[in-house]
Amino acid sequence: MTMVAAPIELALAAAACVAGVCLLTVSDRRVVLASLGLAFVACSALLIGRVPFGVSLALLTSGVAATAIVFLSTSASSWPWLSAGAGGLPEGRAFRVVLCGFIVVAVVGLAQGVNLPGQTVSPPLLVTALGLIGLGALQLGLSERSLRVCIGLLTALAGFETLYFVLEPALAIVALLGSVNVVVALIASYLLLVVRPSTGTDGSV
Numbered sequence: 001m002t003m004v005a006a007p008i009e010l011a012l013a014a015a016a017c018v019a020g021v022c023l024l025t026v027s028d029r030r031v032v033l034a035s036l037g038l039a040f041v042a043c044s045a046l047l048i049g050r051v052p053f054g055v056s057l058a059l060l061t062s063g064v065a066a067t068a069i070v071f072l073s074t075s076a077s078s079w080p081w082l083s084a085g086a087g088g089l090p091e092g093r094a095f096r097v098v099l100c101g102f103i104v105v106a107v108v109g110l111a112q113g114v115n116l117p118g119q120t121v122s123p124p125l126l127v128t129a130l131g132l133i134g135l136g137a138l139q140l141g142l143s144e145r146s147l148r149v150c151i152g153l154l155t156a157l158a159g160f161e162t163l164y165f166v167l168e169p170a171l172a173i174v175a176l177l178g179s180v181n182v183v184v185a186l187i188a189s190y191l192l193l194v195v196r197p198s199t200g201t202d203g204s205v
Contacts, residue, residue, distance in 0.1 A: 013124035020135035062178030066185035073189035132159025150188030
């Protein structure tokens with residue numbers, strides 16, 4: 001099995017990073033959920049040829065399942081993504097775009113000098129993994145809502161799993177980490193469907 005060609009790797013890395021930025025800056029439900037799914041698809045595709053196909057398929061399956069759970073627990077008329085008012089953390093789109101730019105530039109520079117002992121990891125894969133980890137962590141740091149926290153965790157997990165599966169593609173580890181994606185989505189679903197009704201009329205969660 002051959003590795004994904006370099007141009008395709010670059011396209012997949014770019015798609016994953018754009019998806020991560022959209023998750024931070026876009027409020028439309030369809031775009032957010034499509035971006036989350038795209039991040040997992042890109043990560044899974046980048047693993048083809050580097051790990052057993054079952055590992056890549058497991059990452060794709062768990063990511064799609066987590067995205068589907070979030071999709072089913074939200075609706076266009078009840079989409080608790082934007083803040084109801086001024087919060088304690090910056091919410092401006094321009095502020096988030098600037099921070100995303102800093103993270104992407106830093107990750108691109110960092111990926112050029114990372115050497116993993118005994119492993120040959122291409123820069124596009126490193127950019128994807130580190131970029132999603134950084135963008136997911138940024139989502140966590142700027143979020144006060146459970147749905148944004150869930151999306152941030154799933155974004156960071158997608159990046160972490162992409163890099164970790166190259167280092168340790170054991171199926172038991174893959175199954176364990178894949179189940180974490182689903183559990184995070186289920187917890188978010190519980191908070192959205194059960195906790196939210198008692199939080200107030202603005203739907204804050």
